[in-house]
Amino acid sequence: MDNKKIKIIDVKIQDIRFPTSREAAGSDAMNPDPDYSATYVILKTNHSPELEGHGFAFTIGRGNEICVEAVKALVPFVENRSLESITGNMAQFWHDITGDSQIRWLGPEKGVVHLAAAAVINAVWDLFAKAEGKPLWKLLVDMTPDQLVSTIDFSYIEDAITPGEAIEILQKQSDTKDEREMALKKSGYPAYTTSIGWLGYSDDKVRRLCKEALDAGWTRFKMKVGSNLNDDIRRAKIIREVIGYKHPLMMDANQKWGVQEAIEKMKKLAEFGPLWIEEPTHPDDILGHAEIARSIAPLKVATGEHVHNRIMFKQYFQAEAFSFCQIDSTRLAGVNENLAVILMAAKFGIPVCPHAGGVGLCEYVQHLSMFDYIAVSGSLENRMIEYTDHLHEHFLDPVVMKKGHYMVPNQPGYSATMKPQSLNDYQFPDGKVWKEF
């Protein structure tokens, strides 16, 4: 459909929460009781209900209402605009919505206002992809290098990557894109499962889940650590007993430790041969991560789900502070900023392994990783997407997993459209699920 004829006429914002804390799914050292939530945005168009942009930011419960309030402040950036007026200069749109001269004070480019921007920007990309009749990854893959790079705001990262360098990276992979697209359609994109080792699960449950995951074809696993070293060691033993030492096991401390503490703890946990330690300390501590990385080598460091913008990621690259870059589709302000980080990662030679789980993050990041493989990195080496097995049933186009791989999504859009029934039932605090509790 012609983008000029598509107009955003209304913006609907919903506070959607799932009571996941009731079952300790998602529990880790810092987040004992998350209620996976979404600040959910619907861009109504002059072609609604056939054509709407759906997007969200992910939070874990309390405070989701703050994010909803922040989205309200961003409505003027999309309401009563034609889709073409946005997609015609995506970098400018991104710059404007993240750079409002007054709202910017509340960040800049971080925290609640950045999450809110992510929700709106993701909804715009969903609408764009639906209007083009393509899944988002395909919309991105089909862009020329110039077009793709024109969607990115390079401010504050030009000392690390210029638009010209980004175009070169994309051009290098252009000729062989079709091969990789075909390969992906056949085999999917590798994933690892985090669903075996939440901190709130009993030893028996962990053991059983590991066995079930192996049986289902999973070959990459992640466990939570950081609560108590003896517990971590006992649980790591159990997991290694079941999965063996052939399969990669990752560990995730969810920011629990200080710098020295992380170094000490990981020296103890090294015997279980983790592929990486994730979030060993506070996500703002770039130099702390670099110190940990130097001290525990050859063990490797991963982080990113709380790294809040491209400027922070730039420094992680520059300081050699991690070996795995874990972009988050709604922590960074939507698709555009994720593209900036994916391209920087390629320049610095760091594999991107997106954070997923929560609600809808798996649905999102599969598109980013598939684009990354086909058009940017050209490689699956050391690359995999996180996977957790909850809440997919609420989406119209949920991820399809086969033997530990994400299958290529085919429906137009960014896979983030929730079922109308779910949007009703899980509305906080008036939805059925919360009223009846």
Add this chain to the structure above:
Amino acid sequence: MDNKKIKIIDVKIQDIRFPTSREAAGSDAMNPDPDYSATYVILKTNHSPELEGHGFAFTIGRGNEICVEAVKALVPFVENRSLESITGNMAQFWHDITGDSQIRWLGPEKGVVHLAAAAVINAVWDLFAKAEGKPLWKLLVDMTPDQLVSTIDFSYIEDAITPGEAIEILQKQSDTKDEREMALKKSGYPAYTTSIGWLGYSDDKVRRLCKEALDAGWTRFKMKVGSNLNDDIRRAKIIREVIGYKHPLMMDANQKWGVQEAIEKMKKLAEFGPLWIEEPTHPDDILGHAEIARSIAPLKVATGEHVHNRIMFKQYFQAEAFSFCQIDSTRLAGVNENLAVILMAAKFGIPVCPHAGGVGLCEYVQHLSMFDYIAVSGSLENRMIEYTDHLHEHFLDPVVMKKGHYMVPNQPGYSATMKPQSLNDYQFPDGKVWKEF
């Protein structure tokens, strides 16, 4: 009064905005039209109205309502608590209110939720100081090193400063505190004025304001730069013509530049001999600031008003990324986190020159700097507090300036209590000032 008998029984939150954009006061390269605003918190006690805690976070207009929403989410951390249950373990209180396991996802420790925490925490300190019958600086100065350090959460900064080291720093100055307190009471704390050089002012107005400031005894000046190099050069010439080269002139780019751009521009502006260039690039770019600092030496770099927590400041110190540390009383989460940064600054030998201006920031930071001088740094060398001349009339205990110095505040509390009339008239959007506009 006995803290055990003081109970916080209600929390009132107000969205207060001043229409400063109507006169271009406060205009700079990134903020052309700020409406100085406060997310204003009143802790009502069982002794109201005689005894209440007033506090706020500073914003610049749109989005202040988001901050108000965030404070609502933090009410449970103070409501129905005795003051003693908070002041008895200030570090724990700080850790709890900035670390709620669900709300933390929206930061962590940054952006809207951190500003909201600042508003509440500052109100608690105001109440604490009023209950003790002392101005805040005096409450802090009179604490033993152990007591003072017990208010600080050292998580994620222990690799830079331990509680033991902080206590040592304080002990070193203990014996001579009285001398400095007397000296301050006599001469005040040095200040510089930013009110001469807002970007929105005409050349004639800048020239006139410089003359008036000199006549009033000011000897330290700051101008805004970053919009257009030729304009910056012309304005710098005008200012130097009036103030001469004997007096320090600071320049503030308000994050306008990229890293290389900042280096190039400052090489051109170096001829005007600025004492520092402030916020040459994005506040998250620690390594970028370090690169700029190395490249423009002996010119010096200052930053901090957008440096969002102690962990970011820690890295500024570690990376030698600045020569002047500009703490912000409401960007950092209140008094406690400012104390952490002041002590780190002492350890790393970097002078603290607080950001002020806006609304009420001068009222706040004078307390922090006076504490710093008396109990921590013991020195006024290279130290001064920013000053701007607007909006002081809205406070019950406004700053008192004499010949470019902050005079010591005497009234109990943290000087942040606004006049009831101002709280009525500037309430957004229903106050008189906004209704009649």
